[in-house]
Amino acid sequence: MRxxxxxxxxxxxxxxxxxxxxxxxxxxxxxxxxTAYHILPGTHTDESGYFSLCxxxxxxxxxxxxxxxLNAYLVEFDPKTxxxxxxxxxxQVCGLPTPKSPTYAAQSKIHTRNFVAPSGKIYVxxxxxxxxxxxxxxxxxxxxxMAYDPETGKTDNLGMPLKGEGVNDVTADEAAxxxxxxxxxxxxxxxxxxxxxxxxxxxxxxxxxxxxxTLIDGKGRAVVLTxxxxxxxxxxxxxxxxxxELASDGKPVGSADDKLGPACWALTADAxxxxxxxxxxxxxxxxxxxxxxxxxxxxxxxxxxxxxxFDSRGSLxxxxxxxVHALYRVDNDTKFGTGYLHxxxxxxxxxxxxxxxxxxxxxxxxxxxxxxxxxxxPKPWTHGFHKLPDGTHTPLHAHMALIQTKDxxxxxxxxYPFTLLKLEPKDLK
Numbered sequence: 340m341r342x343x344x345x346x347x348x349x350x351x352x353x354x355x356x357x358x359x360x361x362x363x364x365x366x367x368x369x370x371x372x373x374t375a376y377h378i379l380p381g382t383h384t385d386e387s388g389y390f391s392l393c394x395x396x397x398x399x400x401x402x403x404x405x406x407x408x409l410n411a412y413l414v415e416f417d418p419k420t421x422x423x424x425x426x427x428x429x430x431q432v433c434g435l436p437t438p439k440s441p442t443y444a445a446q447s448k449i450h451t452r453n454f455v456a457p458s459g460k461i462y463v464x465x466x467x468x469x470x471x472x473x474x475x476x477x478x479x480x481x482x483x484x485m486a487y488d489p490e491t492g493k494t495d496n497l498g499m500p501l502k503g504e505g506v507n508d509v510t511a512d513e514a515a516x517x518x519x520x521x522x523x524x525x526x527x528x529x530x531x532x533x534x535x536x537x538x539x540x541x542x543x544x545x546x547x548x549x550x551x552x553t554l555i556d557g558k559g560r561a562v563v564l565t566x567x568x569x570x571x572x573x574x575x576x577x578x579x580x581x582x583x584e585l586a587s588d589g590k591p592v593g594s595a596d597d598k599l600g601p602a603c604w605a606l607t608a609d610a611x612x613x614x615x616x617x618x619x620x621x622x623x624x625x626x627x628x629x630x631x632x633x634x635x636x637x638x639x640x641x642x643x644x645x646x647x648x649f650d651s652r653g654s655l656x657x658x659x660x661x662x663v664h665a666l667y668r669v670d671n672d673t674k675f676g677t678g679y680l681h682x683x684x685x686x687x688x689x690x691x692x693x694x695x696x697x698x699x700x701x702x703x704x705x706x707x708x709x710x711x712x713x714x715x716x717p718k719p720w721t722h723g724f725h726k727l728p729d730g731t732h733t734p735l736h737a738h739m740a741l742i743q744t745k746d747x748x749x750x751x752x753x754x755y756p757f758t759l760l761k762l763e764p765k766d767l768k
Contacts, residue, residue, distance in 0.1 A: 364728045367673050371683045371697035373751070373762035375706035375732075378402055379423040382412040384441075386720035386756040390550075390653035391463060392740035393453035395489050400742075400750055401426070401461055402759060403449025407468040408441025408475075411449045413461070413487060416759060418748070426487060429465050432494045433483050443470050444477035448505075452552065452653065452740070456511045460486045466505025466523060482506035484520060484531065500529045500538045510553035512561065515575040519553035519561045526551065528563055528571065541573050541580040550601040550653070556628040557610035564602055568593040570626070570635045585626070589639025592624055593617060603655040605663070614655060614663045614686075621649045621667060623686055623693070643684045643693045646670060650679075650737070654751070658743035662687050666699070666738045666751060676727040681734045683741075683749065683762070696767055699751065699760060701732040707756045723755025734760075 378388065383404040391403025391413070400416040413427035429446045430437050438445055447468030454462040463486075467479040482505040484497040497518070500506060504522035511518040511533070518531040520538070526547045529538050546566040553563045561573045568591070570583045585592050592615060593599055600618030604626070607613065611629040616622070621643045627636040646669030654666035663686040671680045683696040701724070712718045725735040739752040749762040 363730065364675070366698075366727065366729055366731070367675050368680070369695075369697040370700040370731065371762055372700045372702045372731075372766050373749075373760040374703055375701045376416065376421060376423075376759045376761065377707050378404065378416075378752075378757040378759055379412075379414045379425065382406060382414055382425060383757050384409065386723070387754050388739060388752055388757050389448060389450040390452045390740045391449045392742050392750065392752055393455050393461060394742055394744040394750075395455060395461060396459040397489050398745070399489070400744070400759070401453050401487075402752060403451070403453065403463060404757070405448040405450075405468065407447045408438065408443070408445050408471045409447065410437050411446055411465055413449060413453075413463060415489075418744075418761070426489070426492070427463070427485060427494050429483070429485070432485055432496050433465070434496075441471040441475070442477045443467060443475050444479055446482065450505070450507055451509050454510050456486075456513050458488075458513055459490055460488050460511070460513075462486050462509040462511045462518060464506025464509045464520065466507065479503060479505070482522070484509055484518065486511070497531060497533070498536050498538070500531065501527055507550055508552050510555065510561070512555050512559065512575065515559060517561075517575055519563070519573075521547055521551045521553065521563065523549070526566065528553075530561075530573070541571075541578075545571060545580075545582075547571065548602055550603075552604060554604065554606050554613055554628075555610065556606075558629070562613075562628060564604075567595045568602075584634045585637050586634040587624065587637040587639055589641075590622055592626075592637060601653075603651065603653055603665075605655055605657045607657055608661060614657060616643070616651055616655045616665060618651055619649050621646070621651075623663065640686070640691070641693075643667065643686060644669065644682055644695060646672070648679065652737060652739055654738060654741035656741055656743060659745050659747060660743070664741060664743060664749070666741050668734075668736075668738065676725070678725055678735050681738055681753075683751075683767075699734050699738070699753075699762075701760070702766075704730075704732050706758070720755050723753060724758075 411429040446465035451464040465482040481499040487494045508521035520529040604615035615624045623640040625638045648670035650668040681699045734753045747764045
């Protein structure tokens with residue numbers, strides 16, 4: 340007799356399908372990732388600043404700001420704590436009232452590259468901003484030169500070089516008791532006697548390139564580029580000024596109407612040569628400042644980076660490592676996002692080759708709140724960064740300055756929002 344077994348029905352339940360997370364798209368280039376710091380709020384009105392960036396002899400970093408139509412400040416950043424504080428209030432130093440409403444007459448910017456003298460003093464200058472509407476018809480009185488001493492915390496007001504002219508550059512030669520000033524908008528070259536605080540022009544008819552920088556060569560002579568791209572050289576020992584031709588072995592450094600924008604140059608450690616780039620060009624030049632004769636030999640060292648739409652703003656430096664570094668914005672033709680990419684580039688004089696160190700990126704995306712304002716609209720002056728397809732924040736429009744500190748760390752400034760980007764050596768390996 341067969342026993343009937345109960346029919347067991349097995350019901351199989353399929354496990355739900357889980358969508359596999361998509362991998363983040365991979366960038367077709369390397370990054371130079373840094374830590375970002377929002378420069379002290381309240382010291383700038385439009386999230387803006389310029390070339391004013393340096394490391395003091397005390398190891399702290401100093402940034403100049405632009406409070407358009409109102410005032411300008413020098414801000415100290417402590418790399419050890421990340422804290423910031425105002426060390427120079429331009430209106431206070433110069434005995435000026437802060438305007439109740441924005442005006443063109445205000446000292447609106449510290450635009451100068453911060454010059455750190457052997458004494459440790461930091462020399463800066465102030466300049467005008469922009470008209471704040473059609474009713475802003477005030478005349479600008481002129482900018483001031485100042486020297487801040489981090490050791491004492493005091494700032495000396497060194498006066499106004501030229502009435503109606505802002506200050507674009509200050510370079511001090513304390514051993515000679517002089518400082519050299521470039522003004523704007525007419526680009527005069529002025530010499531300051533640091534003892535008497537009196538200014539004079541070696542040649543009142545001389546005009547220099549926009550945003551020109553004065554360098555002090557290995558023989559103690561001050562040099563600057565003229566408007567038509569010659570080298571003006573002033574010898575304080577003889578008070579004589581000479582103007583010399585630049586003799587390039589390749590492409591000329593420039594001409595008065597070439598549309599390549601301002602030049603940026605930096606001394607070698609021995610002050611016998613200077614490296615130079617133009618804002619809208621990626622060629623690197625080396626000028627032989629020690630050469631004698633009626634011409635200055637210039638070596639065309641070729642391209643620092645490939646691409647198009649070049650933009651390098653006040654960022655060329657000779658670093659603490661003796662190498663040449665610069666930031667370059669180029670058109671983003673990678674199809675990985677849109678807009679522009681900002682690269683850190685290094686030229687090694689030993690190998691005579693440039694290296695692309697990577698596209699600037701931000702490691703800490705919460706350094707600034709990009710969320711909408713109270714009205715639900717995007718906050719003003721926050722359009723200077725964008726996200727790439729992998730989510731990385733990267734500068735979009737304009738970097739402004741670059742330095743390398745004694746320990747090899749790079750600091751760059753980027754506008755909108757006004758940001759200090761810190762790239763440590765470990766970030767670039």
